[in-house]
Amino acid sequence: MKSSILSQLAALKGAPAPVLKARWRELFDTEPPAYNRRFLESRLAYRIQELAYGGLSRETTERLKAMAKQYADQKPAERKARPLLRPVAGTKLIREWEGVEHCVTVRHDDFEYLGRPYKSLSSVARQITGTKWNGWVFFGLKNSVGR
Structure with missing residues (x-):
């Protein structure tokens, strides 16, 4: 199964755009968004792995929701800028x-x-x-x- 996942992920890199869009329809059951190729590849790769290994844990989903709620009402200017040396949140x-x-x-x-x-x-x-x-x-x- 693992080699099958790896081969699916590798196939995304060289696939033509129409193939990526068809794969999107297959995996998401929706029309693909009008984003660039890089976005489609990364989102498809995530979805393939998500279906094979499972999605985010409930704990992680709850933590993300809490973070989104915390910053939802703030305007971008009110959010603190991350100091340059500070690692990215989640590190x-x-x-x-x-x-x-x-x-x-x-x-x-x-x-x-x-x-x-x-x-x-x-x-x-x-x-x-x-x-x-x-x-x-x-x-x-x-x-x-x-x-």
């Missing part, structure tokens, strides 16, 4: 400390560790180590000497 930062792997999720305004929100990576690093750390250094996002 997982993984750090091993004393033989234990710790995973932190970057969110738009904060960080999530063990299901709790933290305002800074330094506070997460302190929670993990029990001592003060520069969070960017602890998670390998910045050299301890400077950048």
Whole structure:
């Protein structure tokens, strides 16, 4: 089954536009949108994998809905701009400390560790180590000497 999925995904790259559109109709049961080829390829690839392996988990769907609701009423100008060095929301930062792997999720305004929100990576690093750390250094996002 896995090789079948891989071959379907590989076939998307070289397929002519009419074939992509026919595949869209087959997988989505709707007319394809008038978007560019790159969009069609990526969305078809996602759909093929979604049907084969399952979609997003219920937890992920709920988290996305909560994030959408949080920002739905804000105008784009009111949303905080992401600092250039800050990883994109959804990024997982993984750090091993004393033989234990710790995973932190970057969110738009904060960080999530063990299901709790933290305002800074330094506070997460302190929670993990029990001592003060520069969070960017602890998670390998910045050299301890400077950048």
